[in-house]
Amino acid sequence: MQLLNTLMAHAMPWIPRSLIQKISRRYIAGDNLDDAVACVRQLNILGFDVTIDVLGESASNLQQAADTACEYMRVLTAIQEQGLKASVSVKPTALGLLLDMQHCEQHMEQIVVFAGHHQISVCMDMEDVACTQKEIELFARLSVRYSKLSLALQAYLLRTYQDIEALVQNRSSMRICKGIYLEERSQLVDGAWHDRSAINPHFLAHVARCFDTGTFVAIATHDCALIAQVLELVRSRDIGTDAFEFQMLLGVCEPLRDKLLGMGFSVRIYVPYGKDWYGYSIRRIKENPQIAGHILRSLIRS
Ligand SMILES: Cc1cc2nc3c(=O)[nH]c(=O)nc-3n(C[C@H](O)[C@H](O)[C@H](O)COP(=O)(O)OP(=O)(O)OC[C@H]3O[C@@H](n4cnc5c(N)ncnc54)[C@H](O)[C@@H]3O)c2cc1C
Numbered sequence: 001m002q003l004l005n006t007l008m009a010h011a012m013p014w015i016p017r018s019l020i021q022k023i024s025r026r027y028i029a030g031d032n033l034d035d036a037v038a039c040v041r042q043l044n045i046l047g048f049d050v051t052i053d054v055l056g057e058s059a060s061n062l063q064q065a066a067d068t069a070c071e072y073m074r075v076l077t078a079i080q081e082q083g084l085k086a087s088v089s090v091k092p093t094a095l096g097l098l099l100d101m102q103h104c105e106q107h108m109e110q111i112v113v114f115a116g117h118h119q120i121s122v123c124m125d126m127e128d129v130a131c132t133q134k135e136i137e138l139f140a141r142l143s144v145r146y147s148k149l150s151l152a153l154q155a156y157l158l159r160t161y162q163d164i165e166a167l168v169q170n171r172s173s174m175r176i177c178k179g180i181y182l183e184e185r186s187q188l189v190d191g192a193w194h195d196r197s198a199i200n201p202h203f204l205a206h207v208a209r210c211f212d213t214g215t216f217v218a219i220a221t222h223d224c225a226l227i228a229q230v231l232e233l234v235r236s237r238d239i240g241t242d243a244f245e246f247q248m249l250l251g252v253c254e255p256l257r258d259k260l261l262g263m264g265f266s267v268r269i270y271v272p273y274g275k276d277w278y279g280y281s282i283r284r285i286k287e288n289p290q291i292a293g294h295i296l297r298s299l300i301r302s
Pocket of ligand 1: 124125126127152154177178179180181196197220221222223224247248249252253269270283284285287288289
């Protein structure tokens with residue numbers, strides 16, 4: 001089965017887009033803001049917090065970046081007007097980080113100012129290593145002025161041990177995730193290029209660093225062995241439930257997220273929506289251990 005999954009992962013570019021779209025429905029709220037709002041409402045009723053992501057990878061021109069910023073303002077307005085328990089997650093490249101840093105910073109600032117005014121949190125997603133330093137510097141400039149901003153860090157990167165220090169010094173909230181991009185071996189912690197569980201001790205070390213320094217941390221993983229280790233850390237250090245939250249992606253490991261919520265922990269669901277669904281869907285489908293089964297079932301049904 002493992003071999004079949006690997007083959008399916010490599011075959012992804014040849015699988016029809018319509019089929020990818022069908023499989024990925026569970027991971028995406030829908031095409032538009034109304035779909036996202038409906039999804040957030042359902043999750044809020046169940047007791048989950050949410051972070052909303054407007055789908056889209058790197059902007060290819062400044063107009064596209066401005067359009068994305070506009071869409072985020074619509075999202076923030078909906079959260080505020082409809083009283084949703086939701087924050088937003090933003091990819092700086094979608095706001096033009098790689099085109100024009102000044103423009104990107106203006107868009108980001110507009111979002112953070114509006115969000116802060118309405119007590120809505122904003123998390124900057126972390127992207128591939130071509131962006132890491134730029135995103136850390138952008139965050140550093142904005143977070144001194146706006147406290148509702150947090151940053152994602154990737155435990156698979158060696159450099160995160162240095163990067164986290166500046167954040168904990170300033171008590172900046174952060175999200176720790178394993179990391180999703182294909183990076184060169186030299187950038188990664190030992191074993192991470194072929195074994196996702198090799199990232200776990202590093203992930204745990206970063207969470208512990210946040211606990212030690214009283215820095216709020218979002219623990220973004222579906223890895224149940226890792227979550228068990230985090231819970232052990234919480235118990236052994238008597239960490240309060242307001243010091244952290246778990247975060248999971250929409251449609252992934254739902255029984256695990258329900259269990260954590262039932263145990264009394266805060267759980268935030270990452271809810272993406274938008275027309276630009278392809279890149280995000282491919283990443284999620286490749287991460288699914290039952291990838292082959294899903295594709296084969298969808299092929300049979302179509
Ligand atoms: C809220 C949130 C925000 C994120 N933000 C970022 C970010 O800013 N930058 C970044 O680089 N990455 C981000 N990620 C992605 C993250 O880095 C991982 O790629 C992703 O979460 C999978 O890693 P994992 O920790 O779940 O562990 P893995 O070891 O990859 O997976 C553990 C187990 O989870 C289950 N699982 C994982 N994914 C799926 C799936 N799609 N379908 C079904 N089962 C699955 C499987 O059982 C798997 O064995 C984010 C993830 C989350 C949850």
